Amino acid sequence: MATRTRRSQRRTEALSRERIVEAAVELLDAAGESGLTFRALTERLATGPGAIYWHVANKDELLGAVTEAVVAATLAAGPATSTAPSGPARPAGPAGPSRSAGRGASADSPQDAIRAVALGLFEAIEDHPWLATQLALQLSRNPWGSVTPRIFESIGRQVRALDVPESSWFTATSALVHYVLGAAGQNAANGASADTDTGTHTDRAEFLDTVSSAWEELDPEDYPFTRAVADQVRGHDDREQFLSGLDLVLAGITALHSPRG
Amino acid sequence: MATRTRRSQRRTEALSRERIVEAAVELLDAAGESGLTFRALTERLATGPGAIYWHVANKDELLGAVTEAVVAATLAAGPATSTAPSGPARPAGPAGPSRSAGRGASADSPQDAIRAVALGLFEAIEDHPWLATQLALQLSRNPWGSVTPRIFESIGRQVRALDVPESSWFTATSALVHYVLGAAGQNAANGASADTDTGTHTDRAEFLDTVSSAWEELDPEDYPFTRAVADQVRGHDDREQFLSGLDLVLAGITALHSPRG
DNA sequence: ACCTGAACACCGTTCAAGT
DNA sequence: ACCTGAACACCGTTCAAGT
Numbered sequence: 001m002a003t004r005t006r007r008s009q010r011r012t013e014a015l016s017r018e019r020i021v022e023a024a025v026e027l028l029d030a031a032g033e034s035g036l037t038f039r040a041l042t043e044r045l046a047t048g049p050g051a052i053y054w055h056v057a058n059k060d061e062l063l064g065a066v067t068e069a070v071v072a073a074t075l076a077a078g079p080a081t082s083t084a085p086s087g088p089a090r091p092a093g094p095a096g097p098s099r100s101a102g103r104g105a106s107a108d109s110p111q112d113a114i115r116a117v118a119l120g121l122f123e124a125i126e127d128h129p130w131l132a133t134q135l136a137l138q139l140s141r142n143p144w145g146s147v148t149p150r151i152f153e154s155i156g157r158q159v160r161a162l163d164v165p166e167s168s169w170f171t172a173t174s175a176l177v178h179y180v181l182g183a184a185g186q187n188a189a190n191g192a193s194a195d196t197d198t199g200t201h202t203d204r205a206e207f208l209d210t211v212s213s214a215w216e217e218l219d220p221e222d223y224p225f226t227r228a229v230a231d232q233v234r235g236h237d238d239r240e241q242f243l244s245g246l247d248l249v250l251a252g253i254t255a256l257h258s259p260r261g
Numbered sequence: 262m263a264t265r266t267r268r269s270q271r272r273t274e275a276l277s278r279e280r281i282v283e284a285a286v287e288l289l290d291a292a293g294e295s296g297l298t299f300r301a302l303t304e305r306l307a308t309g310p311g312a313i314y315w316h317v318a319n320k321d322e323l324l325g326a327v328t329e330a331v332v333a334a335t336l337a338a339g340p341a342t343s344t345a346p347s348g349p350a351r352p353a354g355p356a357g358p359s360r361s362a363g364r365g366a367s368a369d370s371p372q373d374a375i376r377a378v379a380l381g382l383f384e385a386i387e388d389h390p391w392l393a394t395q396l397a398l399q400l401s402r403n404p405w406g407s408v409t410p411r412i413f414e415s416i417g418r419q420v421r422a423l424d425v426p427e428s429s430w431f432t433a434t435s436a437l438v439h440y441v442l443g444a445a446g447q448n449a450a451n452g453a454s455a456d457t458d459t460g461t462h463t464d465r466a467e468f469l470d471t472v473s474s475a476w477e478e479l480d481p482e483d484y485p486f487t488r489a490v491a492d493q494v495r496g497h498d499d500r501e502q503f504l505s506g507l508d509l510v511l512a513g514i515t516a517l518h519s520p521r522g
Numbered sequence: 523a524c525c526t527g528a529a530c531a532c533c534g535t536t537c538a539a540g541t
Numbered sequence: 542a543c544c545t546g547a548a549c550a551c552c553g554t555t556c557a558a559g560t
Contacts, residue, residue: 015544038534048545049535055543059534136397140447144475149487156486168505169486170493175440175506178447182439186401214405225417225430226410232431244429245436252513276525299553309526310554316524320553526559533552540545 015047017055017065024066028130036063067134068147070124075154079120110161111250117154118180118246122239125184132185139181151177164257172253179249187238208234276308278316278326285327289391297324328395329408331385336415340380371422372511378415379441379507383500386445393446400442412438425518433514440510448499469495 013019023044027036038049038059045052056062125131138147156173164172215223215230274280284305288297299310299320306313317323386392399408417434425433476484476491 037532039532042546048547050537050546051544053535132401133394133397136394136443136446139443140393140449143447143472149476149479149484152490153484153487156490160486166489167493170490170497171502171505172509173486173490174444174447174502175509178443178506179436179439179510182397182400182443183435185397186404186435186439188401211404215410218410223410223414225421225434226414228427229413229417229431229434232428236431241432241435244432245439248433248436248513248517249440249510250513251516252509252511255512255516256509298551300551303527309528311527311556312525314554524560526557528556528558530555531553534550536549537547538545539547541543 015045015051015055020045020052020055020062021065021069024062025070025128028066029128033130033133063134064138064142064145064147067131067138068145068150070128070131071121071135071147071150074120074124075117075150077120079116079123110158113158113161114155114176114250115243115246117158118176118184119239119243121151121180122184122187122242125188129188132181132188135181136185139177155180159253162253162258164253168257172257175249175252176246179245183242183245187242208236276306276312276316281306281313281316281323282326282330285323286331286389289327290389294391294394324395325399325403325406325408328392328399329406329411331389331392332382332396332408332411335381335385336378336411338381340377340384371419374419374422375416375437375511376504376507378419379437379445380500380504382412382441383445383448383503386449390449393442393449396442397446400438416441420514423514423519425514429518433518436510436513437507440506444503444506448503469497 020041023041024036027040027044031040036059038052041052042049056065125135135147135151138145139151142148152173155176156169159169159172159176162172212230212234215226215233218227220227281302284302285297288301288305292301297320299313302313303310317326386396396408396412399406400412403409413434416437417430420430420433420437423433473491473495476487476494479488481488
């Protein structure tokens with residue numbers, strides 16, 4: 001239920017690949033991965049399945065197109081021009097005071113530029129939790145598609161600007177991309193995670209609390225580290241945590257490669 | 262076709278959760294994610310769906326159990342008892358002094374221990390490509406399950422041994438875990454990747470060649486970096502590449518935290 | 523307690539037919 | 542060229558019924 005927003009312009013616009021992709025994003029955002037079905041799509045677009053299949057080969061291709069569209073928009077725009085009122089702002093968190101601070105102004109150092117790209121992807125995944133899985137699939141299964149090169153390029157250019165020797169470009173860029181996508185993805189699904197056998201989590205704080213508590217109850221013999229770390233899970237600010245990890249990888253790159261530590 | 266291996270002990274053993282998990286792993290290994298269906302499972306186990314549902318709540322729980330079983334076996338065993346010397350040792354980055362070297366002998370430094378755990382997961386994903394996606398899902402959607410703590414613990418203990426200050430345990434361990442899972446996952450699907458609109462790839466060398474060629478044909482204006490890096494993709498050794506990236510993250514950790522660089 | 527198997531609701535995809 | 546919509550094969554899941 002509740003999946004019946006807009007249904008206005010039935011035949012105002014003709015069907016097109018773009019309109020299909022747009023509708024698919026809306027369905028994914030509203031109901032997650034399982035919300036995107038050809039049934040729901042035909043209903044929303046007021047057509048039959050055949051019409052959609054004329055513009056798109058199959059569901060996999062549609063998911064690819066959807067992912068590419070969101071990534072392209074993200075990397076073109078940079079991080080949050082923060083789309084106005086999407087929910088109750090951000091949890092704010094104790095986070096850093098200034099940090100990359102600069103909103104409008106483009107980053108000045110390569111490190112800052114990488115942070116900006118990373119934050120852009122982080123926020124895109126935050127807004128579209130389904131994106132994490134799709135990106136992982138694109139990266140591994142379809143590296144010749146356009147989304148992998150796009151992400152690689154936007155981060156790799158800055159790696160080059162870091163004066164990393166060319167022989168290490170691929171390794172350094174890969175490490176950054178894997179961290180960014182992994183960490184952002186982990187953060188993602190939490191927000192909208194549905195019910196599970198453990199209970200139902202409405203908001204993120206409660207979710208983290210559940211995780212933290214579960215970890216604290218692990219066997220002290222087998223899980224001393226995880227137990228010790230459980231408390232850090234509870235209070236942490238996601239964005240902060242994400243950027244700290246990124247700085248770790250950046251530090252590794254400069255430590256191994258930079259002329260000057 | 263060809264999915265009809267063993268069908269011997271129809272009623273030799275009673276149905277059990279373990280037998281179901283075992284059969285599920287076999288199906289996943291043989292035919293990938295889409296190969297695991299309750300139909301195929303009932304056929305292989307010579308029962309009806311109801312019997313399976315008596316031991317397992319639903320497909321998600323089954324996938325969770327399957328993932329946990331493989332991870333538990335992997336982390337208990339350590340990396341490849343296996344497959345002889347694959348490739349020329351390590352690139353010997355400038356990093357640590359002695360490097361691991363040791364095969365049989367359990368790792369001596371925390372870095373080596375982390376490399377061992379990482380390699381174990383790398384190889385598990387290599388053997389079970391479907392594991393990459395499942396692990397990502399477990400990490401993000403189900404961190405209170407047992408697989409997340411298990412991975413976290415095995416890597417985190419070594420982070421602690423690295424004399425990282427406690428306030429950074431979570432960040433450092435997260436960065437490592439994300440890198441390991443992301444990089445191993447990227448490597449994974451390639452091996453068995455089926456056909457796509459670009460063609461059909463039987464073996465890995467051909468796959469990499471396709472990717473490399475596709476990247477070389479990108480617009481020089483928009484993708485200078487990716488084009489420049491395309492060649493490195495072709496020749497590289499996966500394991501090598503994987504360990505280099507890991508060393509990058511390790512270098513970042515020691516650079517930021519270690520009493521001694 | 524454990525298993526059977528028919529049945530249900532739903533899914534991606536096809537295709538002859540229309541305009 | 543673009544769209545319709547019935548139909549197909551298949552899926553996860555349920556449940557009355559058996560032992």
